[in-house]
Amino acid sequence: MTTTDQLLFEGADWDFRTLQRICDACEQIARDELGLDVYPNQIEVITAEQMLDAYSSVGMPLFYKHWSFGKHFAFQEASYRKGLMGLAYEIVINSSPCISYLMEENTATMQTLVIAHAAFGHNHFFKNNYLFKQWTDADGILDYLEFAKRYVAHCEERHGRLAVEHTLDAAHALMSHGIDRYPGKKSLDLRAEEKRAGRRRAHEESAFNDLWRTVPTGPAKSGAVLDVERRRAMLGLPQENLLYFLEKTAPRLKPWQREILRIVRHIAQYFYPQSQTKVMNEGTATYVHYRIISRLHEQGRLTDGNFLEFLQSHTNVVFQPEFDDPRYSGFNPYALGFAMMQDIERIVTNPEAEDRDWFPDIAGTGDTMGVLRDIWANYRDESFISQFLSPRLMRHFRMFHLHDDPEERAGILVDAIHDERGYRRLRRELARQYDVGFIDANIEVVDVDLAGDRRLMLRHTVVKGAQLSEADTKRVLQHLADLWTYDVSLVEADASGTVLKEYVANPRKIAAVA
Amino acid sequence: MAIHIVDRRLNPGSKSLENRQRFLRRAKALVQGAVKKSSQSRDIKDVLEGGEVSVPIDGMDEPRFRREGGTRDMVLPGNKKFVEGDILPRPNQSGGRGRGAGEGDSEDTFRFVLSRDEFVDLFLDDLELPDLAKRKLAEVESEGIRRAGYTTSGSPANISVSRTVSRALTRRVALRRPRREVLEALEAELLDCSEERRAELMAEIEAMKTKMRRIPFIDPIDIRYRRFETVPKPVAQAVMFCLMDVSGSMTEHMKDLAKRFYMLLYVFLKRRYRHVEIVFIRHTDRAEEVDEQTFFYGPASGGTLVSSALQAMHDIVRSRFRPADWNIYAAQASDGDNSYADGEVASRLLTDNILPVTQFFAYLEVGQENGLSYEMPNSALWTLYEGLRANGAPLSMRKVNERSEIFPVFHDLFQRRGQQERTGS
Numbered sequence: 001m002t003t004t005d006q007l008l009f010e011g012a013d014w015d016f017r018t019l020q021r022i023c024d025a026c027e028q029i030a031r032d033e034l035g036l037d038v039y040p041n042q043i044e045v046i047t048a049e050q051m052l053d054a055y056s057s058v059g060m061p062l063f064y065k066h067w068s069f070g071k072h073f074a075f076q077e078a079s080y081r082k083g084l085m086g087l088a089y090e091i092v093i094n095s096s097p098c099i100s101y102l103m104e105e106n107t108a109t110m111q112t113l114v115i116a117h118a119a120f121g122h123n124h125f126f127k128n129n130y131l132f133k134q135w136t137d138a139d140g141i142l143d144y145l146e147f148a149k150r151y152v153a154h155c156e157e158r159h160g161r162l163a164v165e166h167t168l169d170a171a172h173a174l175m176s177h178g179i180d181r182y183p184g185k186k187s188l189d190l191r192a193e194e195k196r197a198g199r200r201r202a203h204e205e206s207a208f209n210d211l212w213r214t215v216p217t218g219p220a221k222s223g224a225v226l227d228v229e230r231r232r233a234m235l236g237l238p239q240e241n242l243l244y245f246l247e248k249t250a251p252r253l254k255p256w257q258r259e260i261l262r263i264v265r266h267i268a269q270y271f272y273p274q275s276q277t278k279v280m281n282e283g284t285a286t287y288v289h290y291r292i293i294s295r296l297h298e299q300g301r302l303t304d305g306n307f308l309e310f311l312q313s314h315t316n317v318v319f320q321p322e323f324d325d326p327r328y329s330g331f332n333p334y335a336l337g338f339a340m341m342q343d344i345e346r347i348v349t350n351p352e353a354e355d356r357d358w359f360p361d362i363a364g365t366g367d368t369m370g371v372l373r374d375i376w377a378n379y380r381d382e383s384f385i386s387q388f389l390s391p392r393l394m395r396h397f398r399m400f401h402l403h404d405d406p407e408e409r410a411g412i413l414v415d416a417i418h419d420e421r422g423y424r425r426l427r428r429e430l431a432r433q434y435d436v437g438f439i440d441a442n443i444e445v446v447d448v449d450l451a452g453d454r455r456l457m458l459r460h461t462v463v464k465g466a467q468l469s470e471a472d473t474k475r476v477l478q479h480l481a482d483l484w485t486y487d488v489s490l491v492e493a494d495a496s497g498t499v500l501k502e503y504v505a506n507p508r509k510i511a512a513v514a
Numbered sequence: 515m516a517i518h519i520v521d522r523r524l525n526p527g528s529k530s531l532e533n534r535q536r537f538l539r540r541a542k543a544l545v546q547g548a549v550k551k552s553s554q555s556r557d558i559k560d561v562l563e564g565g566e567v568s569v570p571i572d573g574m575d576e577p578r579f580r581r582e583g584g585t586r587d588m589v590l591p592g593n594k595k596f597v598e599g600d601i602l603p604r605p606n607q608s609g610g611r612g613r614g615a616g617e618g619d620s621e622d623t624f625r626f627v628l629s630r631d632e633f634v635d636l637f638l639d640d641l642e643l644p645d646l647a648k649r650k651l652a653e654v655e656s657e658g659i660r661r662a663g664y665t666t667s668g669s670p671a672n673i674s675v676s677r678t679v680s681r682a683l684t685r686r687v688a689l690r691r692p693r694r695e696v697l698e699a700l701e702a703e704l705l706d707c708s709e710e711r712r713a714e715l716m717a718e719i720e721a722m723k724t725k726m727r728r729i730p731f732i733d734p735i736d737i738r739y740r741r742f743e744t745v746p747k748p749v750a751q752a753v754m755f756c757l758m759d760v761s762g763s764m765t766e767h768m769k770d771l772a773k774r775f776y777m778l779l780y781v782f783l784k785r786r787y788r789h790v791e792i793v794f795i796r797h798t799d800r801a802e803e804v805d806e807q808t809f810f811y812g813p814a815s816g817g818t819l820v821s822s823a824l825q826a827m828h829d830i831v832r833s834r835f836r837p838a839d840w841n842i843y844a845a846q847a848s849d850g851d852n853s854y855a856d857g858e859v860a861s862r863l864l865t866d867n868i869l870p871v872t873q874f875f876a877y878l879e880v881g882q883e884n885g886l887s888y889e890m891p892n893s894a895l896w897t898l899y900e901g902l903r904a905n906g907a908p909l910s911m912r913k914v915n916e917r918s919e920i921f922p923v924f925h926d927l928f929q930r931r932g933q934q935e936r937t938g939s
Binding site: 052057471 | 517518520521523525530534535536538539575576577580581582583584585586587588589593594596597603604
């Protein structure tokens with residue numbers, strides 16, 4: 001480990017001792033020079049077929065059985081065989097120990113790249129980012145998946161494959177709305193509660209003023225309004241976590257069905273941070289692998305040839321096609337993330353006057369890794385972009401903002417470009433594209449007709465005129481009604497409260513039997 | 515910090531296999547439809563090779579709440595000439611998204627590759643082998659041995675020690691046989707104790723010893739033997755006889771129909787038996803065993819004597835395929851011609867020699883292209899076989915004219931039990 005002037009490997013071949021050497025070398029740089037803090041690593045070498053397997057069960061090493069994974073597998077296999085799709089070089093799992101899968105076909109250079117990228121870059125991000133800390137339990141996830149797999153298999157044995165399949169189908173349809181977006185209130189223990197009550201009393205005593213008694217309150221609420229409010233409060237409404245709501249309150253679900261909803265909900269929650277940190281996560285990993293491998297090359301542990309091979313792969317990964325390029329399909333998170341990380345490094349070490357204006361807190365402080373580690377720990381894509389996208393980078397990518405409103409005008413308006421007037425608007429708009437609040441439709445349970453036919457009432461708050469696609473919505477509502485076992489209605493309304501569209505779904509008989 | 519490196523390459527692959535099977539089960543009706551439709555137009559050999567099928571995505575989709583339309587804002591890279599305030603024309607009326615086009619096609623149908631086994635499984639899914647003759651063969655089938663619980667009698671070599679000891683223990687506990695430790699404790703106490711206590715102890719020890727003698731440690735009724743029973747082992751090999759009339763009246767079309775039928779039968783048998791042999795017998799007024807190539811394509815001419823083929827089959831069965839060891843299937847294809855005098859001989863051969871040893875005998879009467887089966891007058895052979903059937907012979911018979919009818923007819927013959935053709939025996 002101490003000899004630094006020795007080559008790690010030559011050529012493209014590798015064996016397990018080579019991998020060990022690569023890991024040790026990467027770890028030394030990651031820990032001592034970049035100050036990364038990672039979960040223990042576990043590196044698993046797999047074949048292409050196993051990689052395809054992993055793809056089809058959302059990248060997890062073990063998962064319960066469901067036909068939809070088989071469908072994805074069949075689809076991916078077909079396109080892989082035809083050569084339409086290449087496979088990823090690695091898959092990394094947010095768990096402790098952090099598991100990275102490496103493909104056996106990779107060359108030694110690629111393995112180095114992948115180890116630096118996944119086992120140190122992603123791993124550090126998983127361990128330190130606040131979203132992952134808040135929402136995922138890296139120690140427990142593999143055990144939980146094991147439990148879920150066994151539980152679902154057990155249910156299939158007890159209650160029949162079809163019944164379980166129906167429940168899972170329904171749960172999957174609602175998966176995107178089975179997420180808690182805000183951390184719940186932590187229930188206090190008795191002592192803390194007592195303390196708080198004491199503080200509150202003391203405050204009331206110290207701030208007592210008899211005049212408050214004479215201040216007029218609003219008009220008294222009628223009994224009916226109070227009833228509605230009480231009912232809604234008891235059901236915990238409005239509730240945007242549909243799966244949670246069903247699990248807790250659906251009247252006729254069997255206990256095992258509730259448990260299955262819970263499993264699907266937990267898994268959706270586990271993936272929630274990943275969807276919010278694509279740019280940052282890939283940016284971090286790409287920046288880390290770039291730093292580590294450049295350093296290995298500087299130390300003379302990588303030949304020039306291998307370094308060139310690395311640079312070629314790296315350049316492919318961070319390639320950003322322009323909007324009129326046929327290859328363009330949105331911003332490449334690797335490209336944007338990596339560019340921003342490098343830009344921050346430049347601002348910290350070698351800022352220009354413009355950077356000092358825009359980023360007075362970090363410009364010229366000199367401690368690149370300190371600043372980056374802080375950013376990696378405390379931001380998500382939306383806040384990261386809205387705070388750290390620099391004018392220089394906007395010019396580099398030649399960004400522009402299009403505003404397309406069919407009702408306003410016949411064409412598409414170029415609203416802002418990369419100039420003095422446009423920077424802030426561009427940055428705000430780009431950040432908004434990564435805001436989960438805007439990505440997912442805002443659908444809530446608003447009420448249940450407890451006195452009448454037990455109809456479940458949902459409401460979609462329409463933002464910027466984007467309504468739900470009709471065919472899909474009907475099918476999802478059908479699943480929802482099957483779980484609820486009474487009618488379900490969905491109202492689409494805009495911000496002013498105007499109802500745009502209404503759906504009603506009646507439960508099918510199967511759910512009642514199941 | 516130790517880094518674990520694990521080689522997973524040797525782990526069993528295809529973890530997704532079960533998911534895939536679930537998917538196929540779910541898509542079964544759709545896939546089966548696709549498979550059957552293609553089987554009518556394409557060559558059977560190719561069809562059974564498996565390959566790509568495409569099924570409509572409907573019913574297999576996974577719906578989610580999705581939004582569409584509305585005002586859209588986007589930030590794009592690569593500005594070249596736009597300045598703030600420019601108005602650009604909308605690209606297309608169809609949604610306006612240039613790159614959405616490719617997605618459109620793939621959403622209607624869903625294409626994927628089936629392996630050969632999956633394909634054949636789906637292809638032959640609701641068919642079943644007729645086991646008409648099996649009952650008669652049951653007693654000569656080979657037998658295997660398997661464990662079957664315990665018994666109170668048997669050979670000493672089969673004593674089950676653990677079972678015997680545990681039964682003995684149960685009995686001793688139930689009858690309160692004194693334990694040796696207790697006896698030893700009393701005897702130890704006897705060594706140094708007062709006189710009156712001594713007599714008391716002696717009596718107690720004596721009583722205990724008697725009881726121990728009365729209740730033995732192991733009694734013959736405790737003894738259990740492992741029991742074995744013999745089970746009939748199904749015969750795992752089959753032979754398939756293809757009999758065909760090759761006289762001048764058989765056209766290429768008719769031979770093609772027959773060939774297709776034999777292929778299906780072969781694939782079907784192959785799925786049930788580990789080892790399948792095929793015997794080709796062609797006949798005019800003489801019968802001979804030939805290889806496949808000659809069978810289908812070799813020139814031959816002459817009159818028609820069906821009994822010659824039946825006789826040849828009988829001889830071959832006698833010399834090479836003991837009915838006890840082989841499941842025998844026969845399929846005969848003919849245009850129905852037979853010389854009038856031959857009927858008697860053929861029917862005697864069938865009922866006396868052939869039908870008793872075969873599992874299944876199918877007769878396929880192939881007709882002219884464009885001919886309609888119900889318009890044809892009954893041929894000599896058809897009349898003959900129908901007569902046998904009426905007398906209770908387990909024969910299956912069908913008429914076929916068109917290539918596309920082969921699969922339905924085959925399907926018909928091998929439908930799940932209890933539907934037809936089983937009334938024969």
